[in-house]
Amino acid sequence: MKIVFFVHCFFPNHFYGTETYTLELAKNYKIMGFDVHVVSGIFTGEAAAPETISHYTFQDIPVTIIDKNKLPNSRVKDTYYQVEMRPILEQVLKTIKPDIVHVTHLINHTAALLEVTSELGIPTFATFTDFYGFCFNNKLEASNGSLCSGPSRSRNNCIACYIKDANYIESDNKLLQWLIKKGQFPRAAQLSNLLRKHPNLRHGSFDGLIEDLIRRPDTLLSLYSTYKTVIAPTQFLYSAYKNNGFLNPMQKISFGVDINRNSKSEKEKDTKPxxxxxxxxxxxxxxxxxxxxxxxxxxxxxxxxxxxxxxxxxxxxxxxxxxxxxxxxxxxxxxxxxxxxxxxxxxxxxxxxxxxxxxxxxxxxxxxxxxxxxxxxxxxxxxxxxxxxxxxxxxxxxxxxxxxxxxxxxxxxxxxxxxxxxxTNYFNTTKAMAEKTIEVYDAIL
CATH class of the missing domain: 3.40.50.2000 (Glycogen Phosphorylase B;)
Known part of the structure; x- marks a missing residue:
């Protein structure tokens, strides 16, 4: 069985949690006898590759990488659903011919990937490692620095996070620009949502920007229905997605780590901690x-x-x-x-x-x-x-x-x-994590 992982970025240039999780699953699957492949991305602004699609190997894992410098985002919608990615993703999948797709992050690929896997009839699973599926900044952190529970009905809190991150929005409205300058992002978001309804702004770039932000959660929620089952590493993340309308089957499987678990070396008494x-x-x-x-x-x-x-x-x-x-x-x-x-x-x-x-x-x-x-x-x-x-x-x-x-x-x-x-202990290993994840596939296929 061939399993392909889709991740936003990968080793050796990117080496944080999601990338490490992806690598460890791939390595364990290979030991278990599965054929594995990783598909990753080059962020716009990073050193470009000669071609849109290129290939390399990392720790005996074949990697295909898609250069987003060749397909840069032209609007906010492209950060979560970029239709121009569809033919590239289809080409990659038809070349690799996987039996299963396992998504560990959609950034760079966008949710267009889920349309393609659905049309090609490839069973698709995911591991959620952050809140990308319903949160604009992925972190569930509100524009005022407080913790957030998810998009409001008006989506004004999502708009506020965009304005804070960009510290700018294209508009000649002086009050809006003053609010942004003063860091009044929630009020700036409310005003933006009102201004877009002005006849002179309807269907223009300003209206389109706000519309992209408003539609983001529902667009992703709809396309996420493609997933057969989703894995969550924590109970909190599991609950956060459920509380924000995600209805697909989910299973909690904690991350595993491989490290020497021997007791610590003895220290001399009165040594500074x-x-x-x-x-x-x-x-x-x-x-x-x-x-x-x-x-x-x-x-x-x-x-x-x-x-x-x-x-x-x-x-x-x-x-x-x-x-x-x-x-x-x-x-x-x-x-x-x-x-x-x-x-x-x-x-x-x-x-x-x-x-x-x-x-x-x-x-x-x-x-x-x-x-x-x-x-x-x-x-x-x-x-x-x-x-x-x-x-x-x-x-x-x-x-x-x-x-x-x-x-x-x-x-x-x-x-x-x-x-x-x-x-102090933690016993879960990457092997145990991989075995439990394979069981998730087996329960569906």
Whole structure:
């Protein structure tokens, strides 16, 4: 049986959670005797490939890549349904001839893929790793920074998120431009939804933009009916899709991780605890919250190691460097996957201070698997893995004060970190994850 994965981007240039999940499934399927293939994309603006469709191999997995530089988005609708992708996707599928399509992300391919697989009669499954199916920014974060439950009936909250992300909307309405300048995005969205009805704007580009945003959730919901079954890695993500009208069968299968699960090396008594952060260095990840809280701790009471790309957001990074100076905080960049075990072995605590709804981040699972207790913000998608006082602690999302409180408590009772480590585990492997996923196919086919 041949199984093809569709993912928005892939190794070696992209290596975060969804890409890793896709790779691990493909590798395990291959070991199990299945024929596997990955179809990925090059984002518009990245280094272009010579052809629209090109091929390479990564870790013995054949990869086909579609260059979106050749098919750039011309409007918002193209970000979720781009009709021009249909012939390209059809060509790719007719060449590979899969028995099953498994989508791990639709960005770059867009939901046009689901029309093509339906017309070709290819059973299609998916794993949802974020909220792309109903949320404009994929993160369920409202324009004012609060957490969101999904599109409102008017879609004004989706329009507000677009305006915030773009920080611009083409209009000569002075009040609208003033609201945007002042960061009044919800009010700007309400006004935009009213302005589009003006006779001079109907059926123009402004009206089309708002219409694209309004139609997005329903368009995706309709096309998502193609999926035979969908896998959700967390109960929260499962519930979020159900609460936003997704009716297809869903199964919860937690992500698996492969890492040495041996006990941590013994440390000398009275050694300063080492705290760590591993991941993207960007505002939605809350690294500034962590640094601000850490800087309030007694000098010399702990060390903070931050692993992640230093070039992701230059302005944000500069503010972090400035704040961290003189506080025993070390920015250590990215590392090869085979260094993961060694890095966690030296950490006494892993901190994940995200501002948005995380969905079973692999760094959390690897931390638990290596007996490294965690401190996470109280957002669903992470808290379901934390038993407070047993394998970690939880703090109020976005609160420097509350994270400071938790870290001071840990430092005051630092011997408790050893006890936490002994109780911290995560047993699910990628092999077990792959076997459960194959069972999902078998139940339908």
């Amino acid at each position: 080492i705290f760590g952060y591993i991941g993207q260095i960007a505002p939605h990840k809350g690294v500034d919250i962590l640094i601000n809280a850490f800087c309030r701790l007694p000098r010399g009471s702990a060390e903070l190691r931050i692993y992640g790309p230093k070039d992701q957001d230059a302005e944000y990074m500069e503010t972090l460097f400035t704040k961290a100076k003189g506080h025993n905080i070390h920015f250590l960049g990215v590392f090869e996957k085979n260094k993961m075990e060694e890095i966690f072995n030296h950490l006494d605590l892993c901190i994940i201070p995200s501002r948005w709804y995380e969905n079973s981040p692999l760094v959390l699972l690897n931390s638990l698997a290596t007996h490294t207790p965690v401190v996470v913000s109280d957002v669903a998608g992470m808290t379901e893995f934390v038993d407070v006082g047993t394998n970690g602690y939880v703090f109020e999302r976005g609160s420097v004060d509350d994270l400071e409180r938790v870290l001071k408590k840990i430092i005051k009772n630092k011997d408790n970190l050893k006890e936490l480590s002994l109780k």
